[in-house]
Amino acid sequence: MGRWKALLVLGIAQFLMVLDSAVMNVSISTLVEDFDTDVTVIQGVITMYALVMAAFMVTGGKVGDLLGRRRAFVVGMVVYGCGSALTAVAPTVGALALGWSVLEGLGAALVMPALAALVAGNYEGRDRATAYAVIGGLAGAGVAVGPLLGGWVTTNLTWRLVFAGEVVLVVVALLLTGWIRDVGRAEPRPHIDGVGIVLSASGLAVAVYGVLQSATWGWLAPRSAPFEVLGFAPTPFVIGAGLALLWAFAAWQRRREGQGRDPLVRMALLVVPPLRAGLTTQLAQTLILLGFFFAIPLYLQVVQGLDAFETGIRLLPVSVTMLLASLSGPLLSRWASPRTVVRLGLGTLVAGGALLLGTIDPVLDDGAFAVAMAVIGTGNGLIVSQLGNVLQSSVDDQARSEVGGLQYTAQQLGAAIGTAFIGAVAIGALASAFLGNVEASALSAATEDRVTVQIEAGVGYVPVEAVEQAATDAALPPDEVDELVEDYADAQLGGLRAGVLAGVAVALVALGSTPHLPSRRPRPEAEEAPAGAGATSP
Structure with a gap:
């Protein structure tokens, strides 16, 4: 047990980082009600959490090099605990x-790069592979416990208790940090690249904000946009501005390296084939998982009318199978290469998405839905069982903290884009389908015009009862009320199917990055990469 004490503390931290998003996703309807807001605002809050982590994760890795990884871990846990305490008592959506x-x-952003480096620094060889598999499994456990715990607490008590409980776990982890062997500061001590921080954070923020707002603004034809650009919606221009800032960031990093100064990210790392492939796959896997975990609760709560706890119960198969598949990493490595296992995971995700598409109907088929969830969880678990060890084994000791920052940047960027992109696809498809249904219906011309104006101003996921009430309050004839409700209900399902289909497409595209993943089974002895930023050969 002695050698695994450090993993216990690091595992608590990993569990906490994942628990939050899972709790929030099953509590969307309650949060909308508690803060008197709408789904888009809560979607923005969820996206901002992942976006802040993505924007500052590389910076967090550099801070770990500057302060020492264990000290950065401690500081990050303190900041995280303060945030949990504020969240538990938040009086407004702003708080x-x-x-x-x-x-x-x-x-x-401070904890997770330090965590990745501390795992690598405290374990070697097969123990390291096992430790990363356990960390991946605990991420699955957070996904498993989050919907169930969050759903039960939200339904029977209040979601705020989850965050109060997080404060307790943070205190426990802080009291046990002496069990972790520090891997020290980087030598020579790096300098923080302020310009790089601003460019990377603003570029990521602007690009993801554009994706998030696409559901409201429209992709090309403007809908409810605050301004237009040459008659087009601002969405592609905002996303383009974000990408331009990221291009400027990359150019700035190369310039600093050319001058012999410390960059925020060594661009040479991104050309290491296994590392680049692992980061791409990490981003895609998290995008799919978090995108699905945004869309599926909408289906269960808004369409099916389930409460948060009932939603958590139905999400349990994806969570349990993800946990089990994550923990299978050391066993799988005895007969298959990381490339094979990751490809199997992506293929399983595609199959799970196809099964899910067949279950999004007006009447929920619990059995078929559970099978789809189990298959999706298995696919995600197979992928995460491999990526942690692949990424950290692609570089030497000096680059581990930096790679930890890149690893979790990819993960959180995937989470931010997943919530924003799949949410935007679902809401955009809802609006398009609803408009098409209204135009093809037998509604009077006056009613059709009124509804069309409302749709173009913005439409979101609300219970059909709310649409029925709004139509009744507008003094529409009963037959037109019924027609409108039917059109909206059909559009809801179409929008959700479009969101799931977008996730399946991402999984298929991600298969293109897998040829550069390691094609050999890892050796049981310690596998150290060559000095510098070199990688083990694929």
């Missing part, structure tokens, strides 16, 4: 965003 999205996000 919720500050506590959860900003403070917890910044705390996690």
Whole structure:
């Protein structure tokens, strides 16, 4: 047990980082009601949490090099605990965003790169592969416990208790940090690249904000946009501005390296084939998982009318199978290469998405839905069982903290884009389908015009009872009320199917990055990469 004590503390931290998002996703309807807001606002808060982590994760890795990894871990846990405490008592959605999205996000940006480096620094060889598999399994456990715990607490008590409980776990982890062997500061001590921080954070923020707002603004034809650009919606221009800032960031990093100064990210790392492939796959896997975990609760709660606890119960198969598949990493490595296992995981995700598409109907088929969830969880678990060890084994000891920052940047960027992109696809498809249904219906011309104006102004996921009430309040004839409700209900399902289909497409595209993943089974002895930023050959 002695050699695994450090993993216990690091595992608590990993569990906490994942628990939050799972709790929030099953509590969307309750949060909308508690803060008197709408789904888009809560979607923005969820996206901001992942975005703050993505924007500052590489910076967090550099801070770990500067302070020492264990000290960065401690500071990050303190900041995270303060954010959890504020979230637990948040009186407004603004306070919720500050506590959860900003403070917890910044705390996690310090904790997670340090965590990745500390695992590598405390374990070697097969123990290291096992440790990363356990960390991946605990991420699965957070996904497993989050919907169930969050759903039960939200339904029977209040979601705020989850965050109060997180404060307790943070205190426990802080008291046990002496069990972790520090891997020290990087030598020579790096200098923080302020310009790089601004360019990377603003580029990521602007690009993801554009994706998030696409559901409201429209992709090309403007809908409810605050302004237009040459008659087009601002969405592609905002996303383009974010990408331009990221291009400027990359150019700035190369310039600093050319001048012999410390960059925020050594661009040479990104050309290491196994590392680049692993980061791409990490981003895709998290995008799919978090995108699905945004869309599926909408189906269960808004369409099917289930409460948060009932939603958590139905998400349990994906969570349990993800946990079990994650923990299978050391066993799988005895007969298959990381490339084979990751490809199997992506293929399983595609199959699970196809099964899920067949279950999104007006009447929920619990059996078929559970099978789809189990298959999706298995696919995700197979992927995460391999990636942690692949990424950290691609570089030497000096680059581990930096790679930890890149690893979790990819993960959180995937989470931010997943919630924003799949949410935007679902809401955009809802609006398009609803408009098409209205135009093809037998509604009077006057009613059709009124509804069309409302759709173009923006439409979201609400219970059909709310649409029925709004139509009744507008003094529409009963037959037109019924027609409108039927059109909206059909559009809801179409939008959700489009969101799931987008996730399946991402999994298929991600298969293109797998040829550069390691094609050999890992050796049981310690596998150290060559000095510098070199990688083990694929």
